[in-house]
Each structure stands twice: as structure tokens, then as C-alpha cells.
Amino acid sequence: MAADHYPTSTRDQVGWLTEADMIEVDRIMIDELHIELIQMMENAGRNLARLVIDRYQPSSATVLAGSGGNGGGGLVAARHMANQGVDVQVTTSRPGTLSGIPGHQLDILERMADANAGVTITDDPKPSDVVIDALIGYSLKGAPRGRVAELIEMTPALSSTVVSLDTPSGVDVTDGSVPGVSVTANATLTLALPKIGLRDVPNVGELYVGDISVPPAVYSRMGVIGIPDFALGPIHRVTG
Numbered sequence: 284m285a286a287d288h289y290p291t292s293t294r295d296q297v298g299w300l301t302e303a304d305m306i307e308v309d310r311i312m313i314d315e316l317h318i319e320l321i322q323m324m325e326n327a328g329r330n331l332a333r334l335v336i337d338r339y340q341p342s343s344a345t346v347l348a349g350s351g352g353n354g355g356g357g358l359v360a361a362r363h364m365a366n367q368g369v370d371v372q373v374t375t376s377r378p379g380t381l382s383g384i385p386g387h388q389l390d391i392l393e394r395m396a397d398a399n400a401g402v403t404i405t406d407d408p409k410p411s412d413v414v415i416d417a418l419i420g421y422s423l424k425g426a427p428r429g430r431v432a433e434l435i436e437m438t439p440a441l442s443s444t445v446v447s448l449d450t451p452s453g454v455d456v457t458d459g460s461v462p463g464v465s466v467t468a469n470a471t472l473t474l475a476l477p478k479i480g481l482r483d484v485p486n487v488g489e490l491y492v493g494d495i496s497v498p499p500a501v502y503s504r505m506g507v508i509g510i511p512d513f514a515l516g517p518i519h520r521v522t523g
Contacts, residue, residue, distance in 0.1 A: 288337060291519065292511055294482060294522070297492070298476050298509035299477050300456075300476045300478055302421050305475065308497060312501065320355075323495040324355045324356050324359055324388070326493070326517075327472075328355075328361075328363060330493035330517050331360040331417075331446070332363035333517075334493070335446050339412065339413050341411070341413040342369065343411035344412060345441050347374055347414060348374070348381075349417060350385060353421075354375065355384050356449075358391075360417070360448070361373050362388070365400060365401035373389075373392055373405070374408045375404075376429075376430045411442055416445055416452050416468060417448040418434060423450075423452075423453065423455050425463070426462040427453050427465075435453055439467075445466060445467065446470045449471070449474050451465055451467065453465025453466060456481060459479075461484075467488075469488040470488045472518070473493070474492070475495050476507070476511075490520070
């Protein structure tokens, strides 16, 4: 499906967030509004699955998931894609050791795998039609290391089509720096609002923003303007 399927805003029409801004958005959502991480993660993963299916119509997909909230969103996307007939393989950066809400999402997928419900959990991913990069979100601290770096370096061999969640792994969302290895994405679905470091980074590919149910009043309180009209749809394209 063409990229112009989605409502579109230019880069100058939308608000842009730093890492510190996004931390504050999450804090207000969880601590003050009691909109929990698992709810935001579900919205993120559902929108990511929708974008991947709409844009690329894959019959197979590989989800590379980190151990944090970004990885959890990728795992949610894996479930939604499998439910819509995509053959999904999942590889995590910490096999068998995810905890908290990401661990809960992995447990669901493991049960789906046991039920032959379109999901395979593997430490040795094979090539597929599309790769979902959900290894590192907005909390990058220095160059990727260990298994995360290995999976980033493996990505081009797994597919020529890569979609990143929130940011291409390895890109700093505040200043756009790339301190080590990084993913080069065909498309990036950033969450809530675009991150300022993604504005001029070629690794991002096509830039989309996905609604995770942040009330506009949260942004108004922070002095942020340029909120996409998600009444038009939960995924918007950012152009220009």
C-alpha cells in the first residue's frame, strides 16, 4: 500500500520531542493518569503491525526484540501479525530472560508457538520478507553492545525491508548521533510524537508517528504544539 494512504503532516507542522520530553510524557501517563505501560505497548504494537502489513504485505516477518519497552512493543506486533496470517519468527536479545511487561508479551508468544498459532521463537533467525527492529528505543546509552549489536549487524542479511519501532536501533533520538552500529530502516514508526533526533537522519527511511493514546492535554501542559489529529487515523506520515 502506498505511503500516502495515511494522513500526512510536514516536519514543520508536528511537534518534536527529546528523550527527556518522552520520559516526562511516560511519567505523566503512568504516574498521574494511570495509563499503564502495557496499554501504551499494546497501542504501539498494534499500530506497528498495521503499518507493516499495509505498507509491505509480507507473508513472513522477523521480529528482533530487545529487553525493554521497545522490545515489548515489537512482541505485541508479532502477535497481531500472526493473528492476521503472517508467519512470524521472534528473536530476543536475552533469550528466556525477559522480565516485567516485555516478559509477559514473550510468554504469550511462547504459548502461541506451542499452539502452532503462526509464531516461532528462535535464537537463529532466517531471512524473511520484512524485519521489525524493536531492539532499542529512545533510551540509547552509548554504542550498542553484545547480542543487541550482533542482531543489528545481522539485520541486512535477514531482509532488504526493515521497519523500526520508535527509532532505528543505535540512533540517539535527541541529537541524531550514531555512536556505534545502527539499523538502517526503510520505515520508522515513532511513538506519541516524532523524536527530534530523527529529523535529518537517513537511517530513518519513511517516518510515521503512531498514536499510543497520549491525551493532548499532556502536550499542552509541556508547551508542545503540533499534535497530529489522530481522529483521522492512528498512524500519520511525516514528510518534508
